[in-house]
Amino acid sequence: MSHTLFHHLCVALRTLVLKLILIALWLLVFLVGFFFWHEFQSPFNFALGLPLMLLGATMGIASFWEIFVSLFSWRWSREHCPFCSQPEEIKDILSTQDGFK
Numbered sequence: 001m002s003h004t005l006f007h008h009l010c011v012a013l014r015t016l017v018l019k020l021i022l023i024a025l026w027l028l029v030f031l032v033g034f035f036f037w038h039e040f041q042s043p044f045n046f047a048l049g050l051p052l053m054l055l056g057a058t059m060g061i062a063s064f065w066e067i068f069v070s071l072f073s074w075r076w077s078r079e080h081c082p083f084c085s086q087p088e089e090i091k092d093i094l095s096t097q098d099g100f101k
């Protein structure tokens, strides 16, 4: 089955919804880190807050980037396509089994 524009739009929409939820969660992690860093002046809270802020910011940007990739990369959306991926996997399994014979 070939990857069509309909598939591409489905993958882009699904990625958009999932990643927006993830971005909201990572933003929450970032805000918790910021809260620890900002509200308490002890170095222990700084050591806890800064990694949380870095983690939240990095993963949030990564999720944001994946939304862009899903919209503009045909290859990425084909690799993550739920309609196309199943037959490809079965084909891969069959070809590797032939290789072992």
Ligand SMILES: [Zn+2]
Binding pocket: 002, 003, 004, 007, 008, 078, 081, 082, 083, 084
């Ligand atoms: Zn597809």
